[in-house]
Amino acid sequence: MNNPNHNQYFEIRIDGHLSPERSRIFNGLELNELANGETLICGNFRDQPQLFGILIQIRDMGVPLLSVNIVGLITKPSKEF
Amino acid sequence: MTSSILTTKLFIPSPRPNYVARTGILESLDEAINFKLTLVAAPPGYGKSSLLSIWIQEREPPTAWLSLDPDDNDPALFFEYLIAALQTLNPKIGATSLALLQSPQLSSNTAILSSLINDLTTYEKNFVLILDDYHSIEQQEIHDSFNYLIDHMPPQMHVIIASRSDPPLQLSQLRVRNHLLEIRQSDLRLQPEEANEFLNHCMGLNLSTSQVDILESRTEGWVAGLQLAALSLKEKDDVGAFINTFSGSHRFVIDYLADQVIANQPPEVKSFLQKTAILDRFTAQLCDEITGRDDSKVFLQYLEEINLFLIPLDDQREWFRYHHLFLDYLRVDIEADIQRDIHLKVSEWYLEQGLYPEAVKHAILSEDTGQTIEAVLKAAPLAIEKATFTTLFGWFDALPDQVVRQNAMLSLYKSFALFFTDSYREALPYAIAAKENIPKDIPSSTYGQLLCIQAHISMFQGDLKDVIRTSRDALEYLAEEDTFFRSLTLNVLGQVLEMKGDVVSAVDVYRQGFDSGYQAGEVIGTMVVFTNLVISLNELGRLREAEAICQKLYAELNQEAMAGDSLANTVYLPWSHLSYEENNLEEARKQAQTVLDALLKNNITQGVVLAQYVLAKINLINHDWDQLSQLVADGRQVANRTGTANTHGALLSALAAEANLKRGNSDAVKQWVEEMGFKPEDRPHHWVEWPYFTYTRYLLSQNQTQEAKQLLSTMGKSAQEGQRFRKLLTIYLLEALVELSLEDHNSAVQRLEAALSIAAPQGYRRAFFDEDPAILELLPEVRHIAPDFVDALLAYIDSPPDKLFRSDQLYEALSERELEVLNLVAKGYSNRQIAEALYVTLGTVKKHLNNIFGKLQVKNRTQAVASARELNILS
Structure with a gap:
């Protein structure tokens, strides 16, 4: 019995450093600029729609997406509602 | 003015002057006409749209172009735009589909698409449909429809999709079957020599090869990046230093x-860019409105001249938008309250311009409830007319429900939207709220529409009295030209009158509905009321009049629109019943089969049972017991699903009982009678008289003559009172049989005379053959009543048509075009010769041939010609 609102910690790695204004769309998430020119976007995602919302934003900016990782315990979305 | 938004969506963007000539990739794109689907997939700024626009300019293929955006996630709107795009090829394409879109009773996505595909089949040249920005579409329903279109589109049609991500279409199947051409990010990436041409020639810079290489590798051949780099460089004195800093930066x-680039612009240009970036599309006037300037036109000209990602959306350079990438960059810098303020201004401007859906969109973004109410009130009527219910519900969702219920007109529109999407129960509270708060100055026709909705809800709740009262009131209020609501109202009123046994009044009502729709040219919209009218006329024994109406409607229908399995074929539904009555059985079978195919293909259940009924009756005549029981089983399932088990379901189960009666299985019939609960003292509703006739025949077979007589007398009185002469005809025939079994010859002859006086003037022939043949033996004695008619009946008995049709070889009727092709095949023409003779492509001929083989169930040309000769369908 998973709580569908259970937060999941994600790490999204993209290529390039974003301007500070740009970071506003990632409101509530942590942006870490890495020395190798990549950016690590980390944070608790409420659910899958929020995750996909961010991924589509990244797609529409044309920023190359390098990886998406779940950190910690993997809780699959519950199938029994 | 409203149409200008549509124009911008259909506008094929013109390539900017001095574009890079990319021969290789253009040649790859030429292959698109060998594939069903071409996917151009890459992130924004890779030049997807530019590539397509250059290709179109250079190769000039017949093109339908549609630029999609997130507002198009409404199937009705999507179809409307899709049809509008295809109509740029030929304005005739999609006329029926558009009518279907606006006819909620009949429309299903497959129906709309089938009709559209029929029209496209007639387009004789190869053509491309381009959907730009397909990633904007998120609705599964639209993806499903698009898959269907790709599966069924004619061979001359080719689809090109430009998208930022792979669309959720059946790509892997298409790839396996070699129907998919892909042009992807790596193909679109500018090569070093192309980057050189772009920077040094197109953008007029003077860079060394190594400088070009650095920019190329830093931007990874990304056209948008190179363009911005060139713009930045134009203003720089020290090119080398700039390139070095840029390549050393990790910034995106x-x-x-x-x-x-922005840093180089004067402050007023910066401010102009930021404010206007709120808008998805804009005109100079709209920019004036939100910037408070009066010279936006000059700004736009300037931005276009310096190539600052401003994209014109029409030939007149009236509408523009910014490139998506640039837009996103500009937007992130604007405060939320400023954004809301601008959206409010934009909404007001759109309202003034009469562009209501746009006004609603910005009103919602402004989070101003008052403005949203005002805009929705303006936009809702057109949304209802166009059946864009997804969009409409989205608007209602943006308002608190309390607000909707307190506003009479909002409640009214919401009840309409729910009603047309078959949510009667949900519609009721809004209809009540609307009626309670109705303003005095409401247009009377709108009040009439509200009453029409109420009548339908009462019908759903089984309150027949209220249906009659409210629908009659509705007709008082509805405007003459509001044919759509008038025919809806008349149809529901007619159904109630029929239910109450007053078929005469029902016919008058149906006829008004049919006439007003017919005169307004809304042929498809009249189909439901047309079917009810013809069947009711037949009930009244007015066969000739019913037939005349079928022919009148048929003459009106576009023959091209009837091809394939178009819904226009519904005209055959009641017609097949008439053909049966006239004993034109082959005609009846063809008509019923045609309409059944069309209905099933379009996923429409309404009418299916009535078509199966005719086919089953013919099976009964032919003693095709297996097919009969199959049809009865299928039909009863449909009837159960559609809630007509007691009426339509009973019609079919009665035919199964007739079959058992004919085969002497009286136990099975007895069981059926018990299941139905039939008693001789019953007073049957006229909708179940046919099953009661079967019951009467069973009583006669069991020598329960008095019981049969009693039942016939009850039904006879009811039919006479209701002037339902068709039933009276069969009642007289059955009464003649009763008299025969009572050995009262004179009374039997009298009854037969009465039957003839109904049947002969109208041509009801089949009724005589469907009874015990003993009836036919009396015919010579009553010849004087109608000599010609009786002679025709007797001639049919003596020599039933020698070429009795074979219902075991049901073949689907060939279209006119297919017959033309088949005739040429019979003359020995090759495919190429046929293509030349008919001015079509070789592919089209092959497609026709495949259809012909399928329909005739043959494997090759020789067999097809042989089968055609046998069926006697060659001219």
């Missing part, structure tokens, strides 16, 4: 370069 390319 667009952010870095756009900062540079």
Whole structure:
């Protein structure tokens, strides 16, 4: 019995450093600029729609997406509602 | 003015002057006419749209172009735009589909698409449909429809999709079957020599090869990045230093370069860009409105001249938008309250311009409830007319429900939207709220529409009295030209009158509905009321009049629109019943089969049972017991699903009982009678008289003559009172049989005379053959009543048509075009000769041939010709 609102910690790695204004769309998430020119976007995602919302934003900016990782315990979305 | 938004969506963007000539990739794209689907997939700024527009300019294929945006996630709107795009090829395409879109009773996505595909089949040349920005579409229903279109489109049609991500279509199947051409990010990436041409020639810079290489590798051949780099460089004195800093930076390319470019602009240009970036599309006037300037036109000209990602959306350079990438960059910098303020201004401007859906969109973004109410009130009527219910519900969802219920007109529109999407129960509270708060100055026709909705809800709740009262009131209020609501109202009123046994009044009502729709040219919209009218006329024994109406409607229908399995074939539904009555059995079978195919293909259940009924009756005549029981089983399932088990379901189960009666299985019939609960003292409703006739025949077979007589007398009185002469005809025939079994010859002859006086003037022949043949033996004695008619009946008995049709070889009727092709095949023409003779492509001929083989169930040309000769369908 998973709580569908259970937060999941994600790490999204993209290529390039974003301007500070740009970071506003990632409101509530942590942006870490890495020395190798990549950016690590980390944070608790409420659910899958929020995750996909961010991924589509990244797609529409044309920023190359390098990886998406779940950190910690993997809780699959519950199938029994 | 409203149409200008549509124009911008259909506008094929013109390539900017001095574009890079990319021969290789253009040649790859030429292959598109060998594939069903071409996917151009890459992130924004890779030049997807530019590539397609250059290709179209250079190769000039017949093209339908549609630019999609997130507002198009409404199937009705999507179809409307899709049809509008295809109509740029030929304005005749999609006329029926558009009518279907606006006819909620009949429309299903497959129906709309089938009709559209029929029209496209007639387009004789190869053509491309381009859907730009397909990633904007998120609705599964639209993806499903698009898959269907790709599966069924004619061979001359080719689809090109430009998208930022792979669309959720059946790509892997298409790939396996070699129907998919892909042009992807790596193909679109500018090569070093192309980057050189772009920077040094198109953008007029003077860079060394190594400088070009650095920019090329830093932007990874990304056209948008190179363009911004060129714009930044134009203003720089020290080119080398700039390139070095840029290549050393980790900043995201667009952010870095756009900062540079914007930093070079004067402050008023910066401010102009930021304010106007709120808008998805704009005109100079709209820019004036939100910037408070009066010279936006000059700004736009300037931005276009310096190539600052301003994209014209029409030939007149009236509408523009910014490139998506640039837009995103500009937007992130604007405060939320400023954004809301601008959206409010924009909404007001759109309202003034009469562009209501746009006004609603911005009103919602402004989070101003008052403005949203005002805009929705303006936009809702057109949304209802166009059946864009997804969009409409989205608007209602943006308002608190309390607000909707307190506003009479909002409640009214919401009840309409729910009603047309078959949510009667949900519609009721809004209809009540609307009626309670109705303003005095409401247009009377709108009040009439509200009453029409109420009548339908009462019908759903089984309150027949209220249906009659409210629908009659509705007709008083509805405007003459509001044919759509008038025919809806008349149809529901007619159904109630029929239910109450007053078929005469029902016919008058149906006829008004049919006439007003017919005169307004809304043929498809009249189909439901047309079917009810013809069947009711037949019930009244007015066969000739019913037939005349079928022919009148048929003459009106576009023959091209009837091809394939178009819904226009519904005209055959009641017609097949008439053909049966006239004993034109082959005609009846063809008509019923045609309409059944069309209905099933379009996923429409309404009418299916009535078509199966005719086919089953013919099976009964032919003693095709297996097919009969199959049809009865299928039909009863449909009837159960559609809630007509007691009426339509009973019609079919009665035919199964007739079959058992004919085969002497009286136990099975007895069981059926018990299941139905039939008693001789019953007073049957006229909708179940046919099953009661079967019951009467069973009583006669069991020598329960008095019981049969009693039942016939009850039904006879009811039919006479209701002037339902068709039933009276069969009642007289059955009464003649009763008299025969009572050995009262004279009374039997009298009854037969009465039957003839109904049947002969109208041509009801079949009724005589469907009874015990003993009836036919009396015919010579009553010849004087109608000599010609009786002679025709007797002639049919003596020599039933020698070429009795074979219902075991049901073949689907060939279209006119297919017959033309088949005739040429019979003359020995080759495929190429046929293509030349008919002015079509070789592919089209092959497609026709495949259809012909399928329909005739043959494997090759020789067999097809042989089968055609046998069926006697060659001219």
